[in-house]
Amino acid sequence: MMLSAADAAREIAEGRLTSEELVQACLERIRALEPKVQAWTFLDQEHALTQARAADEHKRSGKPIGPLHGVPVGVKDIFDTADMPTENGTVLHQGRTPRADAAAVRSLRASGAVILGKTVTTECAYFAPGKTRNPHNPEHTPGGSSSGSAAAVAAGMVPLALGSQTAGSTIRPASFCGVYGFKPTHGLIPRSGVLQLSRTLDHVGLFARTIEDIALLAEQLAGWDEKDPDTRPRARIPFQALAAEEPPIPPMLALIKTPHWERTDGDTREAFGELVEALGDRVEEVELFPSALEAWDWQKTIMAAEMAANLEREWRAGKDRLSPQLRELIERGREVRAVDYQRAVRAIAPAVESLDELFMERYDAILTPTALGTAPRGLASTGDPVFCTPWTLLGMPALSVPLMQGANRLPLGAQLVGRRGFDARLMRTARWLVAKLA
Amino acid sequence: MMLSAADAAREIAEGRLTSEELVQACLERIRALEPKVQAWTFLDQEHALTQARAADEHKRSGKPIGPLHGVPVGVKDIFDTADMPTENGTVLHQGRTPRADAAAVRSLRASGAVILGKTVTTECAYFAPGKTRNPHNPEHTPGGSSSGSAAAVAAGMVPLALGSQTAGSTIRPASFCGVYGFKPTHGLIPRSGVLQLSRTLDHVGLFARTIEDIALLAEQLAGWDEKDPDTRPRARIPFQALAAEEPPIPPMLALIKTPHWERTDGDTREAFGELVEALGDRVEEVELFPSALEAWDWQKTIMAAEMAANLEREWRAGKDRLSPQLRELIERGREVRAVDYQRAVRAIAPAVESLDELFMERYDAILTPTALGTAPRGLASTGDPVFCTPWTLLGMPALSVPLMQGANRLPLGAQLVGRRGFDARLMRTARWLVAKLA
Numbered sequence: 001m002m003l004s005a006a007d008a009a010r011e012i013a014e015g016r017l018t019s020e021e022l023v024q025a026c027l028e029r030i031r032a033l034e035p036k037v038q039a040w041t042f043l044d045q046e047h048a049l050t051q052a053r054a055a056d057e058h059k060r061s062g063k064p065i066g067p068l069h070g071v072p073v074g075v076k077d078i079f080d081t082a083d084m085p086t087e088n089g090t091v092l093h094q095g096r097t098p099r100a101d102a103a104a105v106r107s108l109r110a111s112g113a114v115i116l117g118k119t120v121t122t123e124c125a126y127f128a129p130g131k132t133r134n135p136h137n138p139e140h141t142p143g144g145s146s147s148g149s150a151a152a153v154a155a156g157m158v159p160l161a162l163g164s165q166t167a168g169s170t171i172r173p174a175s176f177c178g179v180y181g182f183k184p185t186h187g188l189i190p191r192s193g194v195l196q197l198s199r200t201l202d203h204v205g206l207f208a209r210t211i212e213d214i215a216l217l218a219e220q221l222a223g224w225d226e227k228d229p230d231t232r233p234r235a236r237i238p239f240q241a242l243a244a245e246e247p248p249i250p251p252m253l254a255l256i257k258t259p260h261w262e263r264t265d266g267d268t269r270e271a272f273g274e275l276v277e278a279l280g281d282r283v284e285e286v287e288l289f290p291s292a293l294e295a296w297d298w299q300k301t302i303m304a305a306e307m308a309a310n311l312e313r314e315w316r317a318g319k320d321r322l323s324p325q326l327r328e329l330i331e332r333g334r335e336v337r338a339v340d341y342q343r344a345v346r347a348i349a350p351a352v353e354s355l356d357e358l359f360m361e362r363y364d365a366i367l368t369p370t371a372l373g374t375a376p377r378g379l380a381s382t383g384d385p386v387f388c389t390p391w392t393l394l395g396m397p398a399l400s401v402p403l404m405q406g407a408n409r410l411p412l413g414a415q416l417v418g419r420r421g422f423d424a425r426l427m428r429t430a431r432w433l434v435a436k437l438a
Numbered sequence: 439m440m441l442s443a444a445d446a447a448r449e450i451a452e453g454r455l456t457s458e459e460l461v462q463a464c465l466e467r468i469r470a471l472e473p474k475v476q477a478w479t480f481l482d483q484e485h486a487l488t489q490a491r492a493a494d495e496h497k498r499s500g501k502p503i504g505p506l507h508g509v510p511v512g513v514k515d516i517f518d519t520a521d522m523p524t525e526n527g528t529v530l531h532q533g534r535t536p537r538a539d540a541a542a543v544r545s546l547r548a549s550g551a552v553i554l555g556k557t558v559t560t561e562c563a564y565f566a567p568g569k570t571r572n573p574h575n576p577e578h579t580p581g582g583s584s585s586g587s588a589a590a591v592a593a594g595m596v597p598l599a600l601g602s603q604t605a606g607s608t609i610r611p612a613s614f615c616g617v618y619g620f621k622p623t624h625g626l627i628p629r630s631g632v633l634q635l636s637r638t639l640d641h642v643g644l645f646a647r648t649i650e651d652i653a654l655l656a657e658q659l660a661g662w663d664e665k666d667p668d669t670r671p672r673a674r675i676p677f678q679a680l681a682a683e684e685p686p687i688p689p690m691l692a693l694i695k696t697p698h699w700e701r702t703d704g705d706t707r708e709a710f711g712e713l714v715e716a717l718g719d720r721v722e723e724v725e726l727f728p729s730a731l732e733a734w735d736w737q738k739t740i741m742a743a744e745m746a747a748n749l750e751r752e753w754r755a756g757k758d759r760l761s762p763q764l765r766e767l768i769e770r771g772r773e774v775r776a777v778d779y780q781r782a783v784r785a786i787a788p789a790v791e792s793l794d795e796l797f798m799e800r801y802d803a804i805l806t807p808t809a810l811g812t813a814p815r816g817l818a819s820t821g822d823p824v825f826c827t828p829w830t831l832l833g834m835p836a837l838s839v840p841l842m843q844g845a846n847r848l849p850l851g852a853q854l855v856g857r858r859g860f861d862a863r864l865m866r867t868a869r870w871l872v873a874k875l876a
Contacts, residue, residue, distance in 0.1 A: 305776035309784075312777065334777050338743035339750065341776035346747075 001029045005071050005159040005213040006240075012059070012070040019059075019070025023052035023114055026072050030157045036138050038131040039152035041077045042084050043117030048072065051114040058112075068220060069112030074152045074161035074207075077118040078125050078195035079105055088195045089121040089130055089145075092318050102193025103225045104162060104204055111220040116158050119148025122382060124311060125164055125197060128323035129382050134176060136410050140375040143173030144382030146205055150177040153207040160217050163205035165392055166197045166303060168371070168385025170205025171415055174400035175370035176383065178411025182206040182214045182427075183388075185420050186395025187232065189218070190225030198306035199230065200345060201299065201392055211431050214399070215243035218423065242424035243431060251364035251429045253279065253416075254286040258368065259293060260386045265373035267406035272369065275404065275414060278437055283367060289354055291347075295390035298344035302393070305341040308333025352394050352420055359419040365429045366391075366417040374406035387415065397423040399430050403437060439467045443509050443597040443651040444678075450497070450508040457497075457508025461490035461552055464510050468595045474576050476569040477590035479515045480522050481555030486510065489552040496550075506658060507550030512590045512599035512645075515556040516563050516633035517543055526633045527559040527568055527583075530756050540631025541663045542600055542642055549658040554596050557586025560820060562749060563602055563635060566761035567820050572614060574848050578813040581611030582820030584643055588615040591645040598655050601643035603830055604635045604741060606809070606823025608643025609853055612838035614813035614821065616849025620644040620652045621826075622861050624833025625670065627656070628663030636744035637668065638783060639737065639830055649869050652837070653681035656861065680862035681869060689802035689867045691717065691854075692724040696806065697731060698824045703811035705844035710807065713842065713852060716875055721805060727792055729785075733828035736782035740831070743779040746771025790832050790858055797857035803867045804829075804855040812844035825853065835861040837868050841875060 003011075003022070011017035027045050034040060055070040080086045080098035087093045105115060120130040122145040132147035134140040135155040142151040146163025150173030153161050163170045165183045174181020182205065189204040196202060204221065208214045219239040224231045255276060261269075276283050308315075308330045315322065315330045322330070358366070369387045376383055391398045397420070400413035416433065418426030441449075441460070449455035465483050472478060493508040518524045518536035525531045543553060558568040560583035570585035572578040573593040580589040584601025588611030591599050601608045603621045612619020620643065627642040634640060642659065646652045657677040662669045693714060699707075714721050746753075746768045753760065753768045760768070796804070807825045814821055829836045835858070838851035854871065856864030 306780065309777045309780040312781075334775065336776040337772065338774040338776045338779035339747045339772050341779070342744065342747040343750075 001025045001156045002209065003159060004210045005068065005208060006210070006216050008071050008159060009068055013065060019052040019055040019114060020049060022070060023048050023072050023116065026116060026158055029155070033135065033155050033157065037133055037135050037151050037155050039119055039148040039155065039157060040117050041087065041120045041130070041148065044084070047083065048114060048116050055112060055114060066110060066112035067216060068108065070114060071112070071160065072114045072116040072158050073108055074116055074119045074149050074158040075105060076146050076149050076161070076163045077121050078164060079162055080193040081105055081115060081118065084115070084118055086118065089123045089125065090314065091321050092314050098193070100193065103190040103228065104221050105193070107221050107223070119152055119161060121145050122147060123323050123326055124314070125166065125169060125195060126307070126329065127325045127382060129379055133379065134375050134410070136178060140377050140410060141176065141379055141382050143176035143375060145169040146173050146207070147382065149207050150174050150179060150181065153177070153179045153209060159209065160213060161207040163207055164194060165203045165205045165388070166201045167299065167392060168388025170207070171370050171388045171398055171400045171413070172383055172385055174207060175411065175413030176375035178402045180208050180211060180214050180402065181400040181413070182218065183392065183398045184218060184222070184423050185397045187230035188423060189221045190223065190228040190231050192225050192227035196310050198303055198310065200302050200306060203392065211243060211427055211434070212240065215239040215424070215427050237424060239424050239427065243427035245428055247364070247428055247432050250282055251432055252362055253283040253365055253367040254358060254363040255283050256286055256288055256366050256368045258288060258387065263372055263386070264369055268369055268373045268412065271404040271406070271412055286358065286363070292351055292354070292390065294347065295351060295393050296386070298347050299389040299393040301336055301340055301344040304329055304333035305336040308336070348394060352396070355394065355396070356419060365426055368415050368417060370400045370413040370415040374408060374410035374412050391417045394420065396420045397426045399426055401430050401434065403434070439463045439594045440647065441597060442648045443506065443646060444648070444654050446509050446597060447506055451503060457490040457493040457552060458487060460508060461486050461510050461554065464554060464596055467593070471573065471593050471595065475571055475573045475589050475593050477557055477586040477593065477595060478555050479525065479558045479568070479586065482522070485521065486552060486554050493550060493552060504548060504550035505654060506546065508552060509550070509598065510552045510554040510596050511546055512554055512557045512587055512596040513543060514584050514587050514599070514601045515559050516602060517600055518631040519543055519553060519556065522553070522556055524556065527561045527563065528752065529759050530752050536631070538631065541628040541666065542659050543631070545659050545661070557590055557599060559583050560585060561761050561764055562752070563604065563607060563633060564745070564767065565763045565820060567817055571817065572813050572848070574616060578815050578848060579614065579817055579820050581614035581813060583607040584611050584645070585820065587645050588612050588617060588619065591615070591617045591647060597646065598651060599645040601645055602632060603641045603643045603826070604639045605737065605830060606826025608645070609808050609826045609836055609838045609851070610821055610823055612645060613808035613849065613851030616840045618646050618649060618652050618840065619838040619851070620656065621830065621836045622656060622660070623835045623858050625668035626861060627659045628661065628666040628669045630663050630665035634748050636741055636748065638740050638744060641830065649681060649865055649872070650678065653677040653862070653865050675862060677862050677865065681865035683866055685802070685866055685870050688720055689870055690800055691721040691803055691805040692796060692801040693721050694724055694726060694804050694806045696726060696825065696828070701810055701824070702807055706807055706811045706850065709842040709844070709850055724796065730789055730792070730828065732785065733789060733831050734824070736785050737827040737831040739774055739778055739782040742767055742771035743774040746774070786832060790834070793832065793834070794857060797860070803864055806853050806855060808838045808851040808853040812846060812848035812850050829855045832858065834858050835864045837864055839868050839872065841872070
C-alpha cells in the first residue's frame, strides 16, 4: 500500500476509492508485516473500519469533505485520543484513557482523517526503546522516539503518521526508515494534549512518503491553539501550493558539517561527498559561528531541567519503574541550577538571529546529516540525536529527505534545515533537491 | 506645586501656563526641599528648562501637542535615558550613559513630557536604600525601591514619576509617602530599556497625586513593544475616560487580610477597621484559597533565581561592591534548582484563574493593606513588601490609595487589587472609593 495520502484523498474524493477499501488495504499490510515490524501499540481493526465506513457514508450523503477525508493516519502514543488508550510508552501510564483528543488529533479528524491506531513510542518519548524494528532490516533499530510512526509509514502500513521531536525523535527515525520526516518551526503546530517533556523543545513531527504529503499534513495541523502558549493566531498557510512552486532561482544550500562530522561513519561521508558533487555550485560549506557550538550543551541543559519538572510526578510515583536512562536524565535534571537553565533558554533568541543572517545573505537551506550513519544494528539503542538537537533547540524547521543509502542497503536521509518561520520554503527547496538528483 | 498633571497639561494647552513656568516652579520646590528629601540622583536644571522652552516653542508654532505637553515627569534611575546617566543605584554602573531611551521614556517624550531628571532608586531596585528620606518626616524611610519617585511626587517636586515593582517597590513607597502608586497588569506597560531583574515579576510603576493623573499617565505608556515579549499588540485603552465613568452599581470589595495580617501594626488594624465600617455592606471579608498561601514562596523563588541570572555579570564583576542584601539574594538565587523555579513559574497561571472567579462572581476589587504599617522609623530599611508580593507574582493590577493616616501622622495607603487585564476598572473603583469616603 504505497499510495500517497494526497493521491488517496483524491481517489476518495473523486469516488474511485472508498475509505473502507483503503483502510482494509492498510490493515492487510499491517497483518502481513506487523509481526516483523511491531509498529503499533494500539490498533482496533473494527474501530478503524467503523471510522472508514462513517467517512464513506458521510461522502455518499453529499456533505462537504475535508482534505484528508477517509485517509488513515497513525498517531504516536503520546498524543491523547479520546477513543483509544494513550500510554506514553511507560508502564506508569498503563490503561490511561484520556477524555479528550490532542489538538493535532482534533485537526486530523476535522480534516476527515481516520485515526487508524496508536504507534509505538519509546518510554516517554525519551531513549529507552519500544518493541519496533526497522522495516528494512529487523535486526536494526527504527530510531526513536517516534519509532512506530516512522516504521509504519516506511512499511506502507499507513501513508501518514504523527510523531514528535524534543531532541531528534522525528528526523532520526525518518532517516533510519527511509521516509520523509518533518519537524516544523517551534510553535507552528499546537502541542496541547501531547505528553509534555519540554515546552521549549517539544515539537509535533510529521511522517510521510512524499513531500506533497508532508505539506498536505502540515496544512491541516498548523494553527493557533489557546492551550499552547507558543502558537500564534495567523492566517492559514497554503503549504501544498507553496511547496509545489518552482523556486524563482535555483536554491543555494549551506553545508554545515558541525563539530560532530568526525563521528559520522564512512558511508555517510561517502554519500555526502557524492551529494555535494552532484549539487555542484549549488552548495557551499559554511562554518557554524563559534557561540553556536554551545547549542548542544544548551539543549541538554534545557531538556534535562524541563523533563525533570514535567515528569516529576512519574519520578515520584514510580522511579523504580522508569528505565535507567530516563531515571538518570530526571535525576540529572533535578540538579540543574535555575541560573544555568535560564542562561540556556536565553541563548536561543540571539542564536536564531545570527543564523537568520545566513538565510538573508545567501542560502535557502542548511544541508547537514540526520545522524551519524544508517540505523545502527541492534535494538538496545535508538541512535544518537546529535545532528538534530541544535535545530530543535533553535526551533528551526527541519526535513529528513530519503536520498541516500549505506553500503548495508539501509536508507540514509539528508537533513535540510530552514529559516525559522519559513517552513513552506523549506519544502519547496526539498522538492527542488529531489528533482535535481533524480 | 501641587498642580495635577492633568490640570497642568490643560493650562498649558489652553495657553494660561507655559512649560517653562511650570518647570521653574518645580525646580524652585526642588531647591527648597531637596536638601531634606534627597529624591534626585540626576537633575540638570538647564537641561530641564531647555526641554520646557522647546515645548513652549513647539506649541507657539501651532504644531499639534501631546496629552502631556510640557508636563515634567521624574524617572527612576533604572530607566535608560539617552540624555542623562542611568546608574541603577549601584556603584558598578557609575557614569553609565545609555545610548537610547527606555520604551516608557520614549512614550513620555512622544506625549510631550519634559523628563525633569532621574530619581533615586535603591541599589539595583532591591533592598539596600538610597539617600532619599520621607518628605513627611525625614527620620523615616520613604519606602523603596522607587524611593525618589514616590518622595518627589509627594513633596510636590513633580506631578508624575515612573517607578517599578518586582516585589513591592511601587505600592509600598506610595503608601509611605501618601501618593497614588499604580502597578499595572503584567505586560501592560513595556519594560524594555529598564534594568531587568525578573521578566516574570518586573512591572513599570506609576506615581501621581490623583487617580486622574494615574489614568492619564497609564494611557500614554500602555502598549506593545517588540522588545518586551510580555506585551501584546492591542487597541489604545482610554484609561482616562474609563476611570472617570460612574460604576453602573456600587462596587463590592473583598477584604483579604492574608496570613500576614497579624504582623500589621495597631494603627493599620485600627485604620482598616474604620475603613471597613465606613464601607458598610460594600465590603466582605474573603479568605484566600489554600494554594494561594504558597504565593509568597513562589515569588521569592522566582525573584532570587531570575535576579541571580540577570545580575550575574554584576555579581561576577564586583560582588564585593554589592550590598550584603543583594549579594545574599544573588547567592541564594544561584542555588535555586531549575525544577523548583519552573514549579513556581507554572503556579502563576492556575492561581490567576482561581482568583478570576472572585471577580466574576461578586467583587470589583480586593481591598488589602499596602504594608505592615506607616513608614518605619530609620533609613536602614525600606520596609517589608509582604503585602505586595502575591499581587506582583500574579501580575494583577494594584493601586495604593492614600486614604488613611497613622497615629504618628504619617500617611497610610489602602491597596486595591483588580482582575488581571482590568486596570481601568480598578481605577474607576478607586475613584468611587475615594468619593464614598470623602
